[in-house]
Amino acid sequence: MKILIGLVVLALVLGQHGVQGERSTIFEDMNLEEQLMILNKPSIKTFHTEEGDIFDCVDIYKQPALDHPLLKNHKIQMRPTSLPEGLINEPASIATSSLSNGVDCPQGTVPIRRTQKEDLLRVKSFSDEYQLTKNIHPHTTIFPNQHMVSLAPNYLWALYYGARASISVHHLDINNDQYTTAQMWLGRRPIDQYSIQAGWMIGSKITGDNLTRSFVYWTKDQSKKTGCFNQLCPGFVQVHKQVTIGSVLKEISVYGEAQKSMDLSVFRDRNTGHWWLQLNGAINVGYLPKTLIPQLVEGLSDIAWGGLAVNPPNGHSPPMGNGHFPKGNFTTAASFTAVKIVDSTNTYRIPDDIDVKFLVENRACYNIEFHGKYLNEGLAFLYGGPGGDCKD
Numbered sequence: 434m435k436i437l438i439g440l441v442v443l444a445l446v447l448g449q450h451g452v453q454g455e456r457s458t459i460f461e462d463m464n465l466e467e468q469l470m471i472l473n474k475p476s477i478k479t480f481h482t483e484e485g486d487i488f489d490c491v492d493i494y495k496q497p498a499l500d501h502p503l504l505k506n507h508k509i510q511m512r513p514t515s516l517p518e519g520l521i522n523e524p525a526s527i528a529t530s531s532l533s534n535g536v537d538c539p540q541g542t543v544p545i546r547r548t549q550k551e552d553l554l555r556v557k558s559f560s561d562e563y564q565l566t567k568n569i570h571p572h573t574t575i576f577p578n579q580h581m582v583s584l585a586p587n588y589l590w591a592l593y594y595g596a597r598a599s600i601s602v603h604h605l606d607i608n609n610d611q612y613t614t615a616q617m618w619l620g621r622r623p624i625d626q627y628s629i630q631a632g633w634m635i636g637s638k639i640t641g642d643n644l645t646r647s648f649v650y651w652t653k654d655q656s657k658k659t660g661c662f663n664q665l666c667p668g669f670v671q672v673h674k675q676v677t678i679g680s681v682l683k684e685i686s687v688y689g690e691a692q693k694s695m696d697l698s699v700f701r702d703r704n705t706g707h708w709w710l711q712l713n714g715a716i717n718v719g720y721l722p723k724t725l726i727p728q729l730v731e732g733l734s735d736i737a738w739g740g741l742a743v744n745p746p747n748g749h750s751p752p753m754g755n756g757h758f759p760k761g762n763f764t765t766a767a768s769f770t771a772v773k774i775v776d777s778t779n780t781y782r783i784p785d786d787i788d789v790k791f792l793v794e795n796r797a798c799y800n801i802e803f804h805g806k807y808l809n810e811g812l813a814f815l816y817g818g819p820g821g822d823c824k825d
């Protein structure tokens with residue numbers, strides 16, 4: 434098997450989660466109670482999950498997304514009107530039942546995780562505390578408290594319309610002030626100004642606990658004012674009545690055994706221009722309406738897959754992936770497999786091995802190991818590491 438150990442491409446700093454502000458602009462002048470009024474709508478049925486989440490089944494046409502000023506007259510799309518074509522093999526994924534956390538809302542309603550005052554306070558303190566210092570760090574990143582490991586297609590000047598991957602799911606013990614993700618970045622230059630990011634994360638400042646959860650994040654101004662994670666601000670339109678984004682992922686890989694993976698795709702609906710988020714190739718969870726990030730309407734200039742490890746300023750970096758360095762074995766390090774882009778003909782396409790670039794921001798703590806085309810499903814790589822004192 435071909436193993437190309439990553440070339441570091443420093444030029445690619447596609448996208449950290451800017452953590453300066455997780456609020457939407459409409460939240461700027463509101464107090465917490467007003468924000469909660471918008472986020473928490475009258476519930477038709479309520480689910481309490483084993484993990485302590487509360488899901489309210491909310492009239493689909495009254496969900497918080499529609500309070501966004503840009504979505505005043507938004508017509509909800511119940512399913513994608515066009516799907517990217519050209520899938521070769523569907524990789525096996527974690528069971529759909531393990532994604533719903535037992536939630537099943539009545540017809541015409543969608544589950545919205547209830548937001549508590551503490552959730553907003555926690556995210557706000559996180560945003561303030563992690564103010565990104567703009568020091569240019571010579572060997573790593575412009576954000577010294579964040580480390581990224583990624584693979585990206587390198588078709589200069591090409592535009593993309595989506596990305597897909599099967600992402601192994603892991604649990605890691607991290608401190609409450611750290612967070613770690615496995616994710617895709619979909620953005621448009623200039624760097625990270627406009628982006629959609631999705632995958633799984635562990636990070637109690639964002640999610641309120643230390644469990645592995647799916648997430649989506651969006652911004653259109655490098656996170657200074659717009660965008661947020663999941664449903665922490667109006668934006669993401671939920672259409673599935675069982676599976677939400679932000680839920681606990683219950684099937685977790687075990688070290689040394691065949692991995693449990695979530696199959697995630699984010700793609701643009703050809704007709705409506707909305708950005709769909711789909712799990713397991715069939716579950717249309719919801720979408721980010723095109724008007725939210727008008728800069729992405731023409732397509733994406735940057736896509737990457739990998740991990741992001743974030744620590745408080747001057748703190749220790751958390752583990753990434755499953756906490757182990759890649760060593761040629763798909764049971765002992767975290768992986769991305771079936772990695773594909775959506776091209777301008779709305780077709781899933783596997784980038785050629787030679788047309789990818791790698792970013793490893795701190796080799797002492799994390800690494801990436803490229804495995805080329807794997808099982809005929811797409812590109813594959815192992816990544817991750819233990820973290821620690823990553824200053825170099």
Ligand SMILES: *[C@@H]1O[C@H](CO)[C@@H](O)[C@H](O)[C@H]1NC(C)=O
Binds near residue numbers: 606607642643
């Ligand atoms: C994770 O959260 C649970 C419940 O709050 C807590 O009992 C446990 O100690 C936490 N684990 C870690 C590693 O922080």
Ligand SMILES: *[C@@H]1O[C@H](CO)[C@@H](O)[C@H](O)[C@H]1NC(C)=O
Binds near residue numbers: 688689690762763
């Ligand atoms: C991968 O790791 C597992 C668990 O340590 C081991 O049983 C297996 O033999 C390894 N596979 C290869 C190809 O080295």
